[in-house]
Amino acid sequence: MSSPDKIVRSLIGNYSAVYIAWATDERIRRRGASGGVATALLRYLLEHHRVDAVVVPRQRVNRGLVYGVWTVVRQGEELERFSGSLYAPTFGFAKVFDLALRRFGRIAVTAVPCYVEAARRLARLRGRDQAVFILGPYCSNTPDAYAVWYALKRFHISADDVVSVSFRGSGWPGFTSIWTRRGVVRISSPVFWDSGFGQYFYGRRCFVCTNHTNVGADLSLADPWTLPPEPFMKLGGATLVVVRSEKGLRFLREASEAGYIVLRGVDPIFAVADSVLIKSTARVFADVKNGIVLPPGVFTILREAAYVFGRALALREGAWPLLSFYHRGVGWLLSLALLVDEGVGTRWGRVIRGIRRLQSAKGQEVVRMLKSDG
Ligand SMILES: Cc1cc2nc3c(=O)[nH]c(=O)nc-3n(C[C@H](O)[C@H](O)[C@H](O)COP(=O)(O)OP(=O)(O)OC[C@H]3O[C@@H](n4cnc5c(N)ncnc54)[C@H](O)[C@@H]3O)c2cc1C
Ligand code: SF4
Structure with a gap:
């Protein structure tokens, strides 16, 4: 390969640096989808008054149907309750994000790529582009609300008993934990995702979508699938971070200097997972x-x-x-x-x-x- 940098850019979009990072707080790291970086960084931003509000989805479960409803968080310590990936549709984004734009000075938001496009447009419409900071996960697809029904049947769990679902966490790659009235059922996260849940329960919009790496975010976040897994399993997780903006780099460095996260620069080739190809x-x-x-x-x-x-x-x-x-x-x-x-x-x-x-x-x-x- 003559020019890996050119090839990497054509595959993941523009970037200034790629890091492997993890939350220094072991609890946040282990509860996070990969390394708890999103939660730790958002916490830093709220606690050090870099933003006034954070917009995130809150999980709801109704008879085994799982979905998210967008909400505003203003206290750093509350963010731990939102850790992990919500592999389900979310509702009310435009309304809640617009409300946050009108009420608060600076806002941070976590959003999959198609929501990032919506967030940027709405912020521009309100003349508030500079007020918004976006943490964006890579996204291969978002499963339908009823995908969990299928997985519950597949793993012999009654939908009526389900109280909540934590798709990721408990280390890395971690477990999907299904809390029921009878107790908790833990299934390895890759086994849960690869049961058909993550492969067939999404619609055509995700099938044709090509913005996997979240090119519009300030920081794109991903699992470190492309690196040797042993060190991260031992550590309890790590997040691959693609830096896309000057603001993203500044906040990341500040959070590292303040002791919220550990940052290690890595070769950008690690940002090219098979799913990116x-x-x-x-x-x-x-x-x-x-x-x-x-x-x-x-x-x-x-x-x-x-x-x-x-x-x-x-x-x-x-x-x-x-x-x-x-x-x-x-x-x-x-x-x-x-x-x-x-x-x-x-x-x-x-x-x-x-x-x-x-x-x-x-x-x-x-x-x-x-x-x-x-
Ligand atoms: C639907 C979806 C698909 C993904 N697909 C891939 C993939 O194919 N490859 C890959 O490497 N990584 C993927 N990720 C990203 C990965 O799972 C982690 O989210 C990312 O590495 C950040 O981990 P973390 O431990 O730093 O975040 P955490 O500390 O766990 O924090 C995650 C933050 O994201 C927010 N969040 C969770 N779900 C959503 C959602 N649906 N929409 C908006 N915000 C949300 C939470 O509220 C929380 O604030 C996906 C994430 C999601 C939500
Ligand atoms: S795959 Fe694309 S369309 Fe589907 S949820 Fe992710 S960003 Fe949105």
Whole structure:
């Protein structure tokens, strides 16, 4: 690869630096989706009067249906209750965000990429662009509200018993904890997500979306999937941070100097997860033009077809028992398709192989750096 920086920029959008970071407070770190950086940074911003209000979604559960309702938080210590990722639709964003814009001076908000676009437009409309600071997670999709119903059936939990769901937390990659009237059920987060829950229970808007890395945020946040996992499992989590604005860098450094987070610079190649490549690839089952950098490979075509058939099953509750078998079969076929891409040398196969090789070589440098930190 002649110019990794140019390639990385074409895949993740503009950035000035990439860090691996974690909350110094062990409780926040372990409760967070990846390393608790969003919670710790928002807490710093409120406690040091860098912002006057934080806008985040609060989880609601109604007979096994899970969704979020947007709310305003003004006390730093309250933020811990909002830790973790909410893998469900959220409601009332425009109303609550607009209210915050009118009532408060400076506002921080956490938002997936499509909500970031809405937030930036609304702030511009009110002449308040400079007042808004955005923490934006990477986003492969947001599952439908009833996706949890499917997962509850799949893991033999009664929907009527469910009190709350914590999709991430308890270390990294952590657990999905389902609190019921009879007690708590904990399922490994990757197992929960990969049960079909994260693969077929989202709509066409997410299928065609290409803004995976949240290019409009001040800081984009992601799981450190591309790094060797052992140090982060031991630590209880870490968040990959892509810095996109001067304000983002300033707040991040301030929070680090104030002892809320630990920051370590890493090679930007780690910001290119497999999901980034998948989202930047041309679709054959949909006409997608913006944000496309790569031609399809055997893997991506098969993955698209698997989504289309899997989605048809997901929309019929009677077909849910079939879905986990279907998904397992698809997993095998996808592994095979990747081998074909790499073996035949399709452009897709060459790019993913090149990027994984770079990550694996540079991953050892990060492990050494963390070891020397003690
Ligand atoms: C729907 C969704 C899909 C994601 N997909 C990917 C992915 O494909 N790859 C990847 O690497 N990372 C993905 N992430 C990001 C990842 O899960 C973590 O959110 C991110 O690494 C930050 O972790 P943290 O521990 O620093 O945040 P935490 O300290 O846990 O704080 C998370 C903050 O985000 C807020 N939040 C949670 N859910 C939402 C939501 N739905 N909308 C707006 N704000 C929310 C919380 O209120 C909290 O303030 C996704 C996140 C979400 C919400
Ligand atoms: S995948 Fe795209 S459209 Fe779907 S929730 Fe994420 S940002 Fe929004």
